[in-house]
Amino acid sequence: MKKTGDLNLVKRMNKAIVLEYIQQHAPVSRATIASKTGLTKATVSTLVSEWIDSHMVYEIGTGESSGGRKPVMLLFHAKAGFVIGIDLGVNYIHALLTDLDGEAACEHNMTHANASVASVLEDVKACIRELLRQAPASPYGVVGIGIGIPGISDDHGNVLFAPNLGWENVPLQQEIEKEFGIPVVIENEANAGAVGEKRYGAGQDAAHLIYVSLGSGIGTGIIIKDELYRGATGFSGEIGHQSIDLNGPQCRCGNYGCWELYASEQALLESAKSSLGRSAADVDSLLQEAAQIGSAEISGLFAQLGRHLGIGLVNIVNSFNPELIIIGGRLTAAAEWLDEPIRQTMEQRLLPYPRKPLEVQFSALDSRSTVLGASTLAAGNFFGKLKS
Ligand SMILES: [Zn+2]
Known part of the structure; x- marks a missing residue:
């Protein structure tokens, strides 16, 4: 036997x-x-x-x-089936339907007010419904859904803690599987982003890379020896919550002076408010203003953000010695203002040796790192079942 x-x-x-x-x-x-x-x-x-x-x-x-x-x-036969990748943000949902090779078939994006867990879940379901409606006919149909979340989850797809979304213990995988009867994979959005960059983006040839997702907070996904590193219990990569200021303000995570309080979209909007004396609706409007009127004040805000980013990146390089750091998220649109201050800060502060072979790049996946990574994980789940 x-x-x-x-x-x-x-x-x-x-x-x-x-x-x-x-x-x-x-x-x-x-x-x-x-x-x-x-x-x-x-x-x-x-x-x-x-x-x-x-x-x-x-x-x-x-x-x-x-x-x-x-x-x-x-x-x-990449079109034997399709998968859905979702980037569940603090105020937006990006949903993308791809074939089994990551080629986009259709997408559906929406903003949400994050009024309650139930309302966000309904919005996620609405996005999935729309993509299912548009999915081309194929032998297997839609075989998986991957969802990138701004927080941490357990092996059963329960969102344990997503501080910027205000979620605790939400059985996301179960909710979506119950509604659609399709296998669902839940992953931290930065981990999914790292997978997306490794599979389709700037990281294809890098064995050791760190993906830094700049959004309302900062998440990082760690690839070591070509594999996503999840840590002992899946919580690796919470580097946005490293303290960079001993006496800094308290973060939503409970720690003080966290990196993301100084180098995220939220940090940028807050410093815009205090130095410009007015609120900016979002990062996109600040970017438009900087591009249109070339305001020195606004480009100064991005430069400050770049320096703060550089400080956290130095800690990452000193910890992991990666060959490549990829910066992703909506703030990649500000690359022209962020690039130089990041480089200068790293040049000033890094030990001389890890600096040499290191490359820092901005994602070229057009904010799709997480959705593509989530769909890659969903497709991998499907292949795993096919092969067993
Ligand atoms: Zn924190």
Whole structure:
């Protein structure tokens, strides 16, 4: 009996290897898969047939051959199913429907007033409903929903604590699964952002990277040796709550002088209020003002924010020695004002050695790091089930 079990396990592993190879290297022939993976041609042929039967792989045209009959090429069927990625912000929801390769099919964005947990949940459901309505027909349909949250969750998708959203112990995964009957993955929004950058963005070639999500607060996602680092109980990356001011004001997390009190959107809006003597509606309006009238006062506010960001980034580099830091979130639109003060601060304060191979970049995913990461996690969940 044991032997049979082992053989099944080997078959499942080989089947997964074949699909992953096709996903990463398509178009590819059966012969190439066999030679690159070390599996026999007969095994590859059997496993490819099974993937074709389950609509995950299809054949196309012919490829180059060194002689004789030209081989049929295999492609991954990215549109065999679709996934929904959601970035649940403190005052907005971004929802994106992608195929299994992250190609966007449609999106639905809305703002919310964060009046109550129930009202935000209804808004999340409304976004999902809209994307389900627009989803193209496919063999598997919508196979997963990934939700990035500005807080921490447990293994069952309960949001334990999201201070900027004012949530505690909200069974988000259960609520959404009950409503739609589709598997749901919940992940911290910065962790999801790191996954999105690693899979589709600036981090594709970096094994050790930190994604810094600038929003109402600051979240960070840590990739070590190509894998998301969640820590012992999943709470890693709360670096926005490192104290950078011993005597600073109390944060919503309970700590004092937290980095995010000095270097987030909220910090920018508060310093705008005190130094300009008036409130700015949001970061976008400050950016527009800075771009249109080139106000020295406003660009000075961004420069101060950049210096504060640099201080926290120095701590991150000294802790993790990453090869790449990616800054994401809506404030990436202010990159031209933030870039230089960040670099100067890091230059002044970093130890000389980790500074050398380090790169700091702004996300080029257009605020989609988290939604793409969330959809990647949902797709990974689906693949995991297919392969088992
Ligand atoms: Zn804090």
